[in-house]
Amino acid sequence: MDLGNLESLKFFYPEIVLSGTILLLILFDLFIRNKRWLGLMAFLGCILSLVTTFQLYGMSPGWLFHHMIILDNFSLFFKVVSLLAALLVVWMSLGCREIREIHQGEYYTILLTSALGMFFMASSSNLLMAYLSLELVSITSYILTGFLPHNRRSTEAALKYLIYGGVASGTMIYGMSWIFGMTGSLDYARISEALFQGQTNHLALFMAFIFILAGFGYKIVFVPFHMWSPDVYQGAPTPITAFLSVGSNAAGTAILMRFFFPAVSRLGEGGDWLFISGVEWPHFLLMVSMVTMTLGNLCALNQQNLKRLLAYSGIAHAGYILMGLVVLNNDGLKAMLFYIVVYLIMNLGAFLVVVIVANETGKEEIGDYRGLAWRGAAIPAVCMAIFLFSLTGLPPLAGFVGKFFLFAAVIKQGFYLLAVVGIINSVISLYYYAGVVKTMFLDFPEPTDPQVTMTANTSALLGVLSTLTVLFGIYWGPLVHSLH
Amino acid sequence: MTDNVLSWMTFFPVAGMVVVLLLPHDRHSLIRWVSALATLPPLLLAIWLYANFDRTSSGLQFVEKAPWIPTYNIQYFIGVDGISISMVLLTALLSFLCIFASWGIDKGVKGYFALFLLLDTGMMGVFVALDFFLFYIFWEVMLLPMYFLIGIWGGPRREYAAIKFFLYTLFGSVLMLLAILALYFASEPHTFDMTQLIAQSGKYGTSALAMWPFDRWGWGFQHVVWMALFIGFAIKIPAFPFHTWLPDAHVEAPTAISVILAGVLLKMGTYGILRINYPMLPAATADLAYYFLGALGTWNIIYGALCAMAQKDLKKLVAYSSVSHMGYVMLGMASFTPQGINGAVLQMFNHGTITGMLFLLVGVIYDRAHHRDIDGFGGLAAIMPVYTGVTAVAFFASMGLPGLSGFISEVLVLLGAWQKYVILSILGASGVILIAGYLLWTIQRVYLGPVNEKYKSLPEINGRELFTLVPLGIIVIILGVYPHAILDLLRSSLDQLNQIVIPHLS
Numbered sequence: 006m007d008l009g010n011l012e013s014l015k016f017f018y019p020e021i022v023l024s025g026t027i028l029l030l031i032l033f034d035l036f037i038r039n040k041r042w043l044g045l046m047a048f049l050g051c052i053l054s055l056v057t058t059f060q061l062y063g064m065s066p067g068w069l070f071h072h073m074i075i076l077d078n079f080s081l082f083f084k085v086v087s088l089l090a091a092l093l094v095v096w097m098s099l100g101c102r103e104i105r106e107i108h109q110g111e112y113y114t115i116l117l118t119s120a121l122g123m124f125f126m127a128s129s130s131n132l133l134m135a136y137l138s139l140e141l142v143s144i145t146s147y148i149l150t151g152f153l154p155h156n157r158r159s160t161e162a163a164l165k166y167l168i169y170g171g172v173a174s175g176t177m178i179y180g181m182s183w184i185f186g187m188t189g190s191l192d193y194a195r196i197s198e199a200l201f202q203g204q205t206n207h208l209a210l211f212m213a214f215i216f217i218l219a220g221f222g223y224k225i226v227f228v229p230f231h232m233w234s235p236d237v238y239q240g241a242p243t244p245i246t247a248f249l250s251v252g253s254n255a256a257g258t259a260i261l262m263r264f265f266f267p268a269v270s271r272l273g274e275g276g277d278w279l280f281i282s283g284v285e286w287p288h289f290l291l292m293v294s295m296v297t298m299t300l301g302n303l304c305a306l307n308q309q310n311l312k313r314l315l316a317y318s319g320i321a322h323a324g325y326i327l328m329g330l331v332v333l334n335n336d337g338l339k340a341m342l343f344y345i346v347v348y349l350i351m352n353l354g355a356f357l358v359v360v361i362v363a364n365e366t367g368k369e370e371i372g373d374y375r376g377l378a379w380r381g382a383a384i385p386a387v388c389m390a391i392f393l394f395s396l397t398g399l400p401p402l403a404g405f406v407g408k409f410f411l412f413a414a415v416i417k418q419g420f421y422l423l424a425v426v427g428i429i430n431s432v433i434s435l436y437y438y439a440g441v442v443k444t445m446f447l448d449f450p451e452p453t454d455p456q457v458t459m460t461a462n463t464s465a466l467l468g469v470l471s472t473l474t475v476l477f478g479i480y481w482g483p484l485v486h487s488l489h
Numbered sequence: 490m491t492d493n494v495l496s497w498m499t500f501f502p503v504a505g506m507v508v509v510l511l512l513p514h515d516r517h518s519l520i521r522w523v524s525a526l527a528t529l530p531p532l533l534l535a536i537w538l539y540a541n542f543d544r545t546s547s548g549l550q551f552v553e554k555a556p557w558i559p560t561y562n563i564q565y566f567i568g569v570d571g572i573s574i575s576m577v578l579l580t581a582l583l584s585f586l587c588i589f590a591s592w593g594i595d596k597g598v599k600g601y602f603a604l605f606l607l608l609d610t611g612m613m614g615v616f617v618a619l620d621f622f623l624f625y626i627f628w629e630v631m632l633l634p635m636y637f638l639i640g641i642w643g644g645p646r647r648e649y650a651a652i653k654f655f656l657y658t659l660f661g662s663v664l665m666l667l668a669i670l671a672l673y674f675a676s677e678p679h680t681f682d683m684t685q686l687i688a689q690s691g692k693y694g695t696s697a698l699a700m701w702p703f704d705r706w707g708w709g710f711q712h713v714v715w716m717a718l719f720i721g722f723a724i725k726i727p728a729f730p731f732h733t734w735l736p737d738a739h740v741e742a743p744t745a746i747s748v749i750l751a752g753v754l755l756k757m758g759t760y761g762i763l764r765i766n767y768p769m770l771p772a773a774t775a776d777l778a779y780y781f782l783g784a785l786g787t788w789n790i791i792y793g794a795l796c797a798m799a800q801k802d803l804k805k806l807v808a809y810s811s812v813s814h815m816g817y818v819m820l821g822m823a824s825f826t827p828q829g830i831n832g833a834v835l836q837m838f839n840h841g842t843i844t845g846m847l848f849l850l851v852g853v854i855y856d857r858a859h860h861r862d863i864d865g866f867g868g869l870a871a872i873m874p875v876y877t878g879v880t881a882v883a884f885f886a887s888m889g890l891p892g893l894s895g896f897i898s899e900v901l902v903l904l905g906a907w908q909k910y911v912i913l914s915i916l917g918a919s920g921v922i923l924i925a926g927y928l929l930w931t932i933q934r935v936y937l938g939p940v941n942e943k944y945k946s947l948p949e950i951n952g953r954e955l956f957t958l959v960p961l962g963i964i965v966i967i968l969g970v971y972p973h974a975i976l977d978l979l980r981s982s983l984d985q986l987n988q989i990v991i992p993h994l995s
Contacts, residue, residue, distance in 0.1 A: 394633065399629055399632065399633065399659075400625065400626045400629045400630065401626050401629075401630060405629070409666070409670075412666065412667065412670055413670050413673070413674075416667065416670045416671055416674060417670075417674050421667075421700075424667055424670075425667070428663035428664065428666065428667060429660075429663075431659070431663055432656060432659050432660045432663060435655065435656060435659050436652070436656060439636070439652055439655060440652075443640065443648055443651075443652065446637060446640065446641055447640045447641055447647070447648050447651070480557075480558075481558070482558045482559070482560060485558075485560060486560070
């Protein structure tokens with residue numbers, strides 16, 4: 006299936022619905038007084054788009070818009086992930102005081118635009134398309150990060166993000182130009198053909214890939230392209246931090262895998278990927294993965310600000326997810342996809358608790374969580390403990406199952422060193438996650454610490470996320486099945 | 490109910506936990522009674538299990554099997570045999586008694602009992618699980634409640650003790666996870682079923698791996714996996730040098746939790762070695778455990794006893810005495826003789842009851858005097874005669890006095906060990922002298938001598954406390970006279986286990 010422009014529209018409903026919602030949001034923002042309706046509209050738009058995405062599931066794979074966009078279950082999976090992230094973040098924003106005080110029309114418009122960009126990141130089959138989609142996501146992210154007016158941290162974070170992003174994407178497009186020079190094409194399928202038959206210079210190829218990885222790595226947040234994340238996580242409005250932590254990571258992983266799979270490798274026998282010879286991918290990725298998780302975890306140990314701590318933990322998790330890529334086969338791929346889903350759930354959950362506490366106290370330092378469980382917020386505290394222990398990877402929570410699959414894929418291929426580094430990192434991460442839990446449960450509050458209460462809206466979302474975290478830890482069969 | 494008696498025993502406490510969570514948090518006594526009711530059925534079922542256990546069979550009994558995650562061949566597979574039956578009985582008994590030992594908890598009562606019941610399920614699950622994955626889940630499920638129970642309801646340094654316990658055990662268990670995965674992929678078809686993994690034990694390679702440093706040590710796949718599992722279990726035992734979490738955790742934990750920790754959790758280490766390392770990796774066991782495990786056990790005996798002797802805190806003394814007593818278990822296991830291995834498992838059971846008593850007794854005095862300084866008492870025998878009488882039984886049992894249960898198991902262990910390691914047995918036997926030394930010295934300082942005026946009006950031990958102590962005391966005395974009550978349960982399975990390893994001993 007290789008369709009032209011007009012025929013492609015039939016298979017483009019999710020994007021069309023989302024774009025329609027975005028346009029309507031801009032329009033309605035002019036007339037509606039009660040801006041809460043805009044959030045609900047965005048929410049409905051996401052649901053509608055989600056429904057249309059599910060309708061496309063299981064179709065035979067094909068190209069849309071003259072080989073620009075690829076439509077297969079892989080891209081649909083990431084569309085679902087992006088939509089779920091957007092959906093949950095819109096829900097979270099509805100219950101967030103920080104967001105209620107700013108221009109909500111623009112906020113939801115840009116948020117959905119960013120999700121739309123992630124759609125294209127997951128489905129582009131052309132370097133140019135990949136670049137454009139990445140930029141769409143980046144630019145919207147810069148704006149969202151700086152969305153809090155008169156907030157120095159927010160502005161600083163946005164600026165920092167912009168500068169880093171500019172450098173990274175500049176490097177990336179430079180690398181793409183090398184690829185174009187060597188293969189004469191921007192289309193993944195043609196690049197692959199040219200690379201597999203041609204006598205390409207390996208060093209040049211390697212350099213080009215490194216340049217491209219700078220762009221992707223900056224989205225996935227792996228070392229050494231991680232510098233922006235702690236500041237951005239801390240400065241951005243919390244729902245946006247949550248969105249970036251899961252959405253940006255997932256979309257970056259998608260674009261990376263997309264690039265790796267059709268462009269520079271082929272599916273070999275037994276689900277292994279065959280690579281262009283001459284470049285030691287597994288070892289290169291292995292190093293990146295190990296350094297990323299270790300650095301993330303070590304830096305997280307001493308953090309005082311919870312959002313910053315979660316930023317470093319996000320870096321560590323990017324390292325874990327990369328473990329699945331190191332093995333370069335379908336087991337690893339499945340493990341990564343599974344991990345991305347559970348990471349989405351548990352990480353959003355953790356940020357939701359940050360929102361709940363910040364709504365009442367306006368603070369995000371770990372010290373402000375002192376005795377949270379004894380301050381009328383036993384339920385958020387227990388849920389936070391569930392999310393954090395799930396991030397650590399303790400059974401019977403979803404995070405354990407995710408790690409279990411990753412380790413299984415790694416051990417099956419005999420990467421024992423990586424597995425050992427991975428588990429040592431899990432133990433290190435327990436220390437800081439448990440530190441937060443300790444503050445919430447083991448410390449007792451001062452009389453001056455404010456009480457924390459939840460609204461019906463946030464408690465419903467909290468219930469959904471924590472139930473899923475436990476459920477996928479005990480019975481995850483159906484979720485795995487849907488990944489096949 | 491008798492069809493899936495083990496499932497009932499495992500999950501009844503969790504059902505109780507749900508009920509406790511639904512109760513209003515200020516109805517303290519209601520919560521306590523509900524918790525007691527939640528741990529009673531497992532105890533009754535344990536008695537039923539004891540009566541109906543087929544003592545002649547070496548195989549698994551009361552087996553339940555159902556697919557759980559079929560894609561990965563993960564099953565819900567539980568059952569008991571001679572290796573686990575005594576631990577199941579011990580867990581059911583101690584959990585029930587510890588609810589009563591926790592009666593005095595008055596801070597966050599609801600959370601305490603809910604976590605306690607979750608812990609109960611985790612412990613029971615570890616001993617009955619026969620699917621490796623399930624085993625791991627239960628193993629980890631225990632960690633969280635334990636962390637909170639020590640961390641919230643513990644003593645002054647509770648936070649430090651809780652996180653130390655948590656980090657140590659997690660490190661051990663993730664190593665175990667890697668070993669589990671390695672075994673899973675080594676088996677064909679891939680499985681977590683322990684019985685199948687044991688049946689395929691010949692397949693796991695023993696020739697040296699071409700990987701530094703294993704090539705230099707001549708270690709094969711089996712040896713590496715064995716060591717990963719062993720470290721995981723050794724942390725739990727706790728074997729030297731992984732024991733340092735234990736004194737901290739014990740001292741800071743509330744009384745009932747110390748009892749559970751010493752009575753049940755420590756046994757999981759040695760149980761895991763017997764259940765998993767021995768039959769699944771027999772060749773590596775023969776290579777690595779022979780002498781090494783015995784020497785480690787002997788070192789534990791002596792080192793633990795010497796540390797105990799130096800303690801000023803009564804609870805820390807009991808904690809180190811656990812290190813010492815678990816050394817006998819390791820020494821007995823490492824002998825690969827029927828007496829040694831039976832003695833080791835009997836010692837696991839006996840240590841659970843005796844140390845349980847000791848911690849309860851320390852709790853009794855701490856509740857009254859609010860300190861545990863050994864030198865701060867004196868002449869308690871005159872003030873609290875009943876209490877002192879019960880203490881004497883526990884101390885003498887711990888010391889290995891003939892007629893009490895500790896004597897039988899230690900003698901069996903030494904009898905077994907003598908056949909293989911003469912020097913270690915001599916050293917281990919002389920450990921008994923050290924143990925007698927610190928215990929007698931403690932009795933002299935705390936219970937005998939002139940009455941300390943400060944504590945003249947200490948109330949005598951009360952009915953509830955006696956209720957938790959007397960059943961254990963009776964078991965200690967019965968097993969001292971008639972050890973076959975437990976030994977009969979163990980023998981056939983353990984002998985069979987021994988037969989798996991012995992051919993590999995060169």
